[in-house]
Amino acid sequence: MRINPKKCVACGNCTYVCPMGAIYIDPVMKRATIDRDECVECYTCFNGLSQEHLPPTLVRTVRTVFAALRIRFEPEPDVCPTAAFEPDELVWPRVVRRAFSDPRVPHESTGVEGRGTEEVKTNDVTGRVGPGDVGFTIELGRPGIGVRFYEIQEMCRALAAAGVAFEVKNPITSLMSDVATGTIRDDILGEKVLSAIVEIKVPVARAEEIVHLVWDVEQRLDTVVSIGAGVRCDERGQDTVVAPILERLGYRLERAKTNMGLGRRGEAVPVPEREMVST
Ligand code: SF4
Ligand code: SF4
Secondary structure (H helix, E strand, O other): OEEOOOOOOOOOHHHHOOOOOOEEEEOOOOEEEEOOOOOOOOOHHHHHOEEOOOOHHHHHHHHHHHHHOOOOOOOOOOEEOOOOEEOOOOOOOOHHHHHHHOOOOOOOOOOOOOOOOOHHHHHHHHOOOOOOEEEEEEEEOOOOOOEEHHHHHHHHHHHHHOOOEEOOOOHHHHOEEEOOOOEEOHHHOOOEEOOEEEEEEEEHHHHHHHHHHHHHHHHOOOOOEEEEEEOOOOOOOOOOOHHHHHHHOOOOOOOOOOOOOOOOOOOOOOOOHHHOOOO
16 A cells, blocks of 8 residues: 555544554655555455545645644545555555455455455354364454564464364465475464464364463464464353363453254255246
8 A cells, every 4th residue: 555645644543443554644745645565455444444635736735734823724634635555555564464354355265255264254154173173263463453474373273283173165275385384384474463262163172272382382473362262062051071171261250152953064055946047
């Protein structure tokens, strides 16, 4: 993302919407500027602000005259008055920033928008997590801090060294040059994204070990890590196997997302004749 300095009138509206705090008013240029290294190409500035097309010279003149009269003239807070944002044509490797940071862009490897994986949310259809398994989603980064791929790699390498298998249909797995060691391809290691999810599955007996491993690696990372655990409920809709382990580790558990099991794995859904379309 770039801001055209010829158009920007330094109103400052965009500095509040950037989730990475990457936009600042340059005190020398007196224009809004984007820190390219911190920008994760989430497009929040471009899509989140209404773009008006007022002539920059007119807006600057009015603001200067009003300021001299000690009257504030500011555009509405959700507007870039001069449509100064100009998205770059993103090329590899920078394009991975947008794939992980703009929730409306689907990942090439999985076709899923956002962080690019359905995790356990569609388990009734995918069957990723079976009875006796725990599906862990290890999310690195958050708005405000983000994460670089070399930090994600550090987590992946530690998990691989512990003999953990990565979910195949996950964008981070697809970006590994060596899945057996959790090594991510060299050319993207310095790229920064808003957040990314590493996805694994282990037997319940290894749940505590994995949580400790994630805690240990987190100490070495300059970002935040969130752990999600997906499990099968029993016939009463309860989890009495993994929940006690997590509670013993200090987590206060809340039921977050419940898959109702309305999908059916491997069963073709017949299409009623009237809905069939001939081509
Ligand atoms: S909202 Fe537009 S005009 Fe205002 S500071 Fe940002 S880029 Fe410049
Ligand atoms: S694209 Fe996102 S991270 Fe980059 S400047 Fe705009 S809001 Fe900030």
